[in-house]
Amino acid sequence: MIFGFGKGGRDYDNDDDDDDEDDDLDFILFKGALNGNNPDLAENGRLVQAGLLPAKKVISEALARRADTIRIEPKGKVAAISYLVDGIPFPAAKMPPKAANAIIQMLKLLAGLDITNKTSKQGGAINAEFDDVKHEVRIDSTPVKGGGERLLVRVQNLKEKLETPTDLGFSEELRTKIGEIGASKSGLMLAAGPPMSGVTTVSIAMVRGIDAYLISIASLAELNGRDLPHVKEFEWNEGDDLETTIRRTKRSDIDVVYVDPLLKAEDVKPILEATEDQGFIAEMPAKDAADAIVRLVALVGDAQLVVNALKIVISQKLVRLLCRDCRRAYRPNPKLLAKVGLPTDTRKLYRAPRPAEDEDDDDDFCETCGGTGYRKRIGLLEVIELTDEIKKLILSGADADAIRKKTREMKMQSFQSDGIRLVGEGKTSLEELQRAFRT
Numbered sequence: 001m002i003f004g005f006g007k008g009g010r011d012y013d014n015d016d017d018d019d020d021e022d023d024d025l026d027f028i029l030f031k032g033a034l035n036g037n038n039p040d041l042a043e044n045g046r047l048v049q050a051g052l053l054p055a056k057k058v059i060s061e062a063l064a065r066r067a068d069t070i071r072i073e074p075k076g077k078v079a080a081i082s083y084l085v086d087g088i089p090f091p092a093a094k095m096p097p098k099a100a101n102a103i104i105q106m107l108k109l110l111a112g113l114d115i116t117n118k119t120s121k122q123g124g125a126i127n128a129e130f131d132d133v134k135h136e137v138r139i140d141s142t143p144v145k146g147g148g149e150r151l152l153v154r155v156q157n158l159k160e161k162l163e164t165p166t167d168l169g170f171s172e173e174l175r176t177k178i179g180e181i182g183a184s185k186s187g188l189m190l191a192a193g194p195p196m197s198g199v200t201t202v203s204i205a206m207v208r209g210i211d212a213y214l215i216s217i218a219s220l221a222e223l224n225g226r227d228l229p230h231v232k233e234f235e236w237n238e239g240d241d242l243e244t245t246i247r248r249t250k251r252s253d254i255d256v257v258y259v260d261p262l263l264k265a266e267d268v269k270p271i272l273e274a275t276e277d278q279g280f281i282a283e284m285p286a287k288d289a290a291d292a293i294v295r296l297v298a299l300v301g302d303a304q305l306v307v308n309a310l311k312i313v314i315s316q317k318l319v320r321l322l323c324r325d326c327r328r329a330y331r332p333n334p335k336l337l338a339k340v341g342l343p344t345d346t347r348k349l350y351r352a353p354r355p356a357e358d359e360d361d362d363d364d365f366c367e368t369c370g371g372t373g374y375r376k377r378i379g380l381l382e383v384i385e386l387t388d389e390i391k392k393l394i395l396s397g398a399d400a401d402a403i404r405k406k407t408r409e410m411k412m413q414s415f416q417s418d419g420i421r422l423v424g425e426g427k428t429s430l431e432e433l434q435r436a437f438r439t
């Protein structure tokens with residue numbers, strides 16, 4: 001059995017027999033394109049015939065197995081479908097390229113994308129319903145060398161959407177801090193992390209953490225249909241650069257500005273220079289919070305400007321939660337406890353069952369987690385506040401390691417401390433932390 005996906009595994013033979021129903025499986029219902037560009041299905045009868053049912057099957061089966069990400073890509077003479085369950089990839093099925101292409105074009109059509117264009121990247125989303133719950137199905141198509149396209153499908157259960165600071169596990173202290181910085185109408189708050197780590201979600205949570213009734217907030221970045229009440233999408237004037245546009249937000253009495261990810265020095269400098277009497281929130285690609293600070297200094301080449309502007313950096317790393325139904329308790333040895341920084345009198349920690357333990361006895365197969373030992377994910381948070389000590393360190397030209405060391409001494413919340421807390425509470429395992437910290 002491959003990671004629990006062997007059970008009920010099937011081939012997609014793409015025959016459209018009406019009797020090809022699956023009694024056990026609830027099918028996803030597609031309810032129109034998010035961009036309002038609803039396709040004429042009758043006009044695309046052949047594609048609908050070849051692709052609609054298989055597309056529904058692929059997504060419904062993925063959801064039934066708790067996958068939220070599906071990849072369909074040509075691999076030589078076949079097309080491979082794989083799922084991500086809690087961020088871990090699993091192979092799901094192989095099918096003839098023609099059948100896969102019908103699914104890809106069908107999903108593009110449903111998302112209101114241009115199916116005659118197979119040579120440029122396209123992205124969109126479909127409103128859907130699964131199990132009576134509203135979902136959003138995001139579709140991203142990318143042309144591949146040698147013809148064809150690959151498709152990334154991401155399904156978001158709108159009921160389980162994590163978006164407020166509380167949803168993301170921000171402590172009360174941190175929420176207060178963000179509110180205070182917002183109310184000061186000055187400085188930069190930064191969300192740092194690699195792509196797909198939830199870094200945008202963290203930056204949006206910071207925006208949500210500010211009292212929009214008292215503080216006027218505007219966005220210069222695309223909000224991609226995010227529902228942010230009281231945040232004004234500020235219009236750019238044709239030909240204006242960022243510096244000019246920031247000055248316009250100031251004249252419009254905007255207190256806090258949400259801006260695009262910090263990538264280029266020529267964009268970052270005007271932001272940092274404007275932070276004296278206006279607040280800013282942005283994200284930045286980086287390994288962690290300390291790495292973001294060092295990168296920011298390198299980008300603008302002016303440590304003083306950075307310490308004057310930057311107030312707080314928050315980074316998030318996702319780890320899987322142990323399955324409550326099949327986690328195994330064990331007695332940790334005191335040396336290990338001391339090494340990872342847990343109280344040495346801890347009697348019980350938990351881990352996932354080892355694959356061998358499952359094979360011995362098939363009755364043991366855990367339906368709750370599909371035999372993976374984990375179910376759902378949670379974000380570990382790392383927070384660096386720019387205290388006087390941290391500022392001094394940055395001005396001395398310290399590297400990321402030195403900043404990390406100092407934040408540990410000062411007992412600021414780190415991935416390490418947050419992760420170990422979850423291990424102590426039995427919510428995740430040391431093995432999972434090791435895996436997450438490796439990647």
Ligand SMILES: [Zn+2]
Pocket residue numbers: 323324325326327366367368369370371372373374
């Ligand atoms: Zn389980």
